Amino acid sequence: MAKTNSGRFFEDYRIGEVIAHAVPRTVAGGERALYHALYPARHALYSSDEFARDCGLDASPIDDLVAFHIVFGKTVPDISLNAVANLGYAEGRWLKPVWPGDTLRAESQVIGLKQNSNGKSGVVWVRTRGYNQDDEAVLDYIRWVMVRKRDPDAAAPDTLVPDLKPVLAAQDLVIPEGLDFARYDFTLAGERHRWGDYEIGERIDHVDGVTIEEAEHMMATRLWQNTAKVHFDATNRPDGKRLIYGGHIISLARSLSFNGLANAQMIVGLNAGAHANPCFTGDTVRAWSEVLDKAETTHPGVGAIRLRLVAVKHGAPAFALRGDDGKYLPEVLLDLDYWALMPM
Amino acid sequence: MAKTNSGRFFEDYRIGEVIAHAVPRTVAGGERALYHALYPARHALYSSDEFARDCGLDASPIDDLVAFHIVFGKTVPDISLNAVANLGYAEGRWLKPVWPGDTLRAESQVIGLKQNSNGKSGVVWVRTRGYNQDDEAVLDYIRWVMVRKRDPDAAAPDTLVPDLKPVLAAQDLVIPEGLDFARYDFTLAGERHRWGDYEIGERIDHVDGVTIEEAEHMMATRLWQNTAKVHFDATNRPDGKRLIYGGHIISLARSLSFNGLANAQMIVGLNAGAHANPCFTGDTVRAWSEVLDKAETTHPGVGAIRLRLVAVKHGAPAFALRGDDGKYLPEVLLDLDYWALMPM
Amino acid sequence: MAKTNSGRFFEDYRIGEVIAHAVPRTVAGGERALYHALYPARHALYSSDEFARDCGLDASPIDDLVAFHIVFGKTVPDISLNAVANLGYAEGRWLKPVWPGDTLRAESQVIGLKQNSNGKSGVVWVRTRGYNQDDEAVLDYIRWVMVRKRDPDAAAPDTLVPDLKPVLAAQDLVIPEGLDFARYDFTLAGERHRWGDYEIGERIDHVDGVTIEEAEHMMATRLWQNTAKVHFDATNRPDGKRLIYGGHIISLARSLSFNGLANAQMIVGLNAGAHANPCFTGDTVRAWSEVLDKAETTHPGVGAIRLRLVAVKHGAPAFALRGDDGKYLPEVLLDLDYWALMPM
Structure with a gap:
């Protein structure tokens, strides 16, 4: 029984701790094909290697949302298995395209905690980063979730609500290297x-x-x-x-x-x-x-x-x-x- | 509102015009795997690279019908979004195998028009060609559809019903280079x-x-x-x-x-x-x-x-x-x- | 009518005969992606090329059960199309990892026959082997099925019930070359x-x-x-x-x-x-x-x-x-x- 993962509860999170998420994943053409079967995806840059090359890239990258979903998916067992609600996202940035053959892993740092007034749950803010096999960050976003407490009598942590940008400024965005729409x-x-x-x-x-x-x-x-x-x-x-x-x-x-x-x-x-x-x-x-x-x-x-x-x-x-x-x-x-x- | 595609109507087609269809598509092993999951496809030449090599080909090509569906799919936004019925096919020829990694695009030429006697719709004949990234034609077929008119009062075009071969002769068929069943x-x-x-x-x-x-x-x-x-x-x-x-x-x-x-x-x-x-x-x-x-x-x-x-x-x-x-x-x-x- | 496969019946099997199964199959990343979409598969060695390399392998192999299902699937038209029941498996061994790009085929040898007392069906034991494109065995298992007779009056074969190991000993197992969990x-x-x-x-x-x-x-x-x-x-x-x-x-x-x-x-x-x-x-x-x-x-x-x-x-x-x-x-x-x- 103790061998299975019952997930973390609100009192298990500490400000500043970094959680390395499990199960790295190599992403390639099969995932791309499935994405195009599951969604009516037609953006040309993600459909055609030739079109992507004409835009200055080496090939068609893996869809940006595939990168997001894979990184997000890795966080679920550690962050949201006992979540009551997924409350929001902020400051999400795609930092590097994901190419077929890349292997993604993810880490989250706890950047905010606030126990709810009912004492039964609290809000956890994490900054999650996705990395490729060269340890380059490909994606970075903040997410906050409401998580149940295992023990309602557990002491409340000091409240820290992170200061989040309501909107990323255009100059904060990372444009993929070589991208050229001329x-x-x-x-x-x-x-x-x-x-x-x-x-x-x-x-x-x-x-x-x-x-x-x-x-x-x-x-x-x-x-x-x-x-x-x-x-x-x-x-x-x-x-x-x-x-x-x-x-x-x-x-x-x-x-x-x-x-x-x-x-x-x-x-x-x-x-x-x-x-x-x-x-x-x-x-x-x-x-x-x-x-x-x-x-x-x-x-x-x-x-x-x-x-x-x-x-x-x-x-x-x-x-x-x-x-x-x-x-x-x-x-x-x-x-x-x-x-x-x-x-x- | 004006930014979305509402498709072409019967009066929008002109004899001889060539329509370049959007969203080129790179096709590879992922699409092949999905084809074998969605259909009980078992023809050995499309299942095994080794079998295909023993038949004189470099590898197992992408299924011929995958090539057809992809080329056909590209034509839908321009040809059949306002179609009442898909009436027929003729003179379809597979001209070159499609290999994993190929990028397909499609063009259609309007080769026939005939307004229906009710004045509300008409028949459009197109010759559609699929091309690979080297601009080699891989597929060529004629298709005709009944398309609605946007404006019932729009003038009828001159009628031109193309002269179609009821059947391709065996000598019209293109046998893939190197194919050898010995x-x-x-x-x-x-x-x-x-x-x-x-x-x-x-x-x-x-x-x-x-x-x-x-x-x-x-x-x-x-x-x-x-x-x-x-x-x-x-x-x-x-x-x-x-x-x-x-x-x-x-x-x-x-x-x-x-x-x-x-x-x-x-x-x-x-x-x-x-x-x-x-x-x-x-x-x-x-x-x-x-x-x-x-x-x-x-x-x-x-x-x-x-x-x-x-x-x-x-x-x-x-x-x-x-x-x-x-x-x-x-x-x-x-x-x-x-x-x-x-x-x- | 005679062109379609109606499958073998009990009286069609002979002790010792080797049946080469049809439709070899090249397996690659598309099949892997589909496996991960169809099952909640998360074992890291099969999810990440990097993780597999850290375990001494060249890359992430195709899931072991994919190899099993493909080899098994090939046997169906010859072994179990007229089967009443799939009775058991024994002595199954994975002998070599299957890598993306490998082409699998399968053969079965009849190793046991026993007509049922009702005379209408019998049990067939086969040893099935899956091979890659280099004719290396990748998988080997025994399976027995109950198969109908076409003709209830067909003579019963001599009964041969193979002597099967109830359990493979640990030393019978083949550990993939290079595997290292240090x-x-x-x-x-x-x-x-x-x-x-x-x-x-x-x-x-x-x-x-x-x-x-x-x-x-x-x-x-x-x-x-x-x-x-x-x-x-x-x-x-x-x-x-x-x-x-x-x-x-x-x-x-x-x-x-x-x-x-x-x-x-x-x-x-x-x-x-x-x-x-x-x-x-x-x-x-x-x-x-x-x-x-x-x-x-x-x-x-x-x-x-x-x-x-x-x-x-x-x-x-x-x-x-x-x-x-x-x-x-x-x-x-x-x-x-x-x-x-x-x-x-």
Whole structure:
């Protein structure tokens, strides 16, 4: 019995400690093919080695969200096995592309703790870093989760709430080495709209929808070696439903956003993210985006665009987000704030 | 809103124009593995590099139908997003094998237009070509679809109905360079029947059946980056059903035909094809074939065999095809006429 | 009709004959990615090339059970197409790792025959060997099945029941060349428990569960090119259910056993196995293990551990196995006896 992992509880975390997560993973063409089977992913830079080379890269990198999901998945057994809720993300940066054949591992440092007033749980902030086989950081983000206490009588730690940037500045973003959109082929990319064509405040309804299947979300979640029981075990909830991994909705919404944002090629920053409501099999997911900001970069032809990506269930009002009470509408699944790179 | 692709309508096509389709795709071992997970594909030349080498090739090529589906998928946003029906195929030829690592793109030329008498839609004929990264054509076929008009009052174009070959002649077929069946291993291939054992008119019931699942047809269709809403969005039809991509049935029937046609290794010609009735999840698909023609080739030991491949739903009468009225029986899903290569 | 394979019947087998199975298969990264999508597989040696190199191997091998399923799948058309039951396994040994790019084929020799007293069927014992492209044996196991007779009046063969080892001795096991656990990283592997921490008789409940989906078990079974109708065709049984391939349960249970046996890295021996009860979609599968034996090896830091792996349906009593009558409880799906390698 003592041999299995029952996960950490709130009182097990210490400010400053670094947790090395288990099970490194080599990622290659098989993972890429599966990503394209599980999501309607069409961004050309991640679909074609030739297109990527014409953008100054050696080959098509592994999708940025694959890197995110794999790094995130590694943290689950140590961070969120006993989590009540995944509360937020901040300061996420993609630092280096992940190439086929790379092996990823992850580490998290505890940077904040705050016990809840009920004494039964608390919030844990971690900065998670993903590394490749050369110990180069490829991804870095902050995440905070509410975690149960094992023993309600355990002493509360000193409260430390980290000071987080509400939004990454454009100059904080790391543009992949060599990236060059000077010869970008808009026809092959699928849309003619360039960075200059988008206006701050502009909203785009991405039109298409995908109905969720159990086999698909489970295969995706397993591929990232995410072990949270709620996604796989129908006996885990009284209603017999399997909760969809929030990252599945992120990837689904991002893929759907191709239709209107086909040229928002690379994801380089994650400013914030909320999984507003749970999603289950049979739900049909749609998406819309809003242009939040724009910035130039020093790379040839490369602009940065800050986007809100919202996933909603079919039947949601147009551009559904929050009600008059400021709370997310019940049809809203995801509210993500990210930076992408786009040809100018 | 103007940023998303609403597709072309009938009045948007011009005779002679060439449409370069978006999102090139690098195809490799991951796609091959998925093809073998999604279909009961067992043809040895596509399963084993060693077997392929013994047949004079450098390695096992990507399945011919993967090449077809990927090229076809690229055309959907430009050709069939507003299509009412996929009417037919003709003069399809596989011109070069697709190897792992190849990057495919596609172009279509409009070769025929004919407005329907109701004035609301018309038929568009296109010749589609798939190319690899060296701009070599790998696949070439004609397809015609019925497309809606955006504006019923738009003027009708001059009618041009292309003159299509009802069947490709054996000498029109392109045999892959180096292909040599002189040392063909019938034991490893799984059946002893060679080209000489099949008679024109012979019919084969392929015995096995596969029950369709939503997750499987969606993964397959996404893998080909086919974006047609009807396959993915259960809210798209009043009955809440997702229509199965016709190409899923082609691949399923072809794979089932292994049992009786294990040595019909390479597909080199597509003479005609009709998606006779729609297919939905839960249907069990079976297949039968008829030998339509045979021809010799100039390659060592390589014969060509022209086959009718018919997919039917479980419960169809034996060798079901058409009723007394000449129309397809309701259980018939697919009627495909193709050329394959077989050891003599 | 005569062109399709109707399988062998009991009277078709002869003692000593060697059956070369069809359809060799090249296995690579795509199959690995799919394995990790279809099962919650997390053993580090099969997930990370870097981890495998630190264990003295050239790269991460293809999962041992992938090798088993592929070799097993090849035998189905010749051995078990008309099988009434898969009765058992013995003397299974993994002889060489399978590397990405290897091409596998299989042969079986008939080593035992015994007609049943009812005269309608009989038991066939075969020794199956899987080979790579260099004709090196990678896997070797004995399996016995009950097979129907085509003609109940066919003469009974002389009875020969092979003398099988109930358990492989530790010295019979083949340790992969170069394997070295001296620098084994327990943190990256995910658990701190080493060979010395396990006691004979110790039992481990693996905690997690997975609810079975049709699309997943069919994709897995197809990936191994296993053609048995019962897994794919919902019209095959009166109750419209598709029977789950027993190997799907083996892989599922083995993957679940990570939680408590994360360091039982390589499977090197299969002593026995029983598919105790059928499994269907919607069942939630759990697993438990028992340590049956332990042995040292001559490789640095490498210990052998003999494990019973039991898969059960949700709701089974703790450590469910057999009832007072000695029969498997109805919730028990699998009872597997295998040897694995673990860091000392």
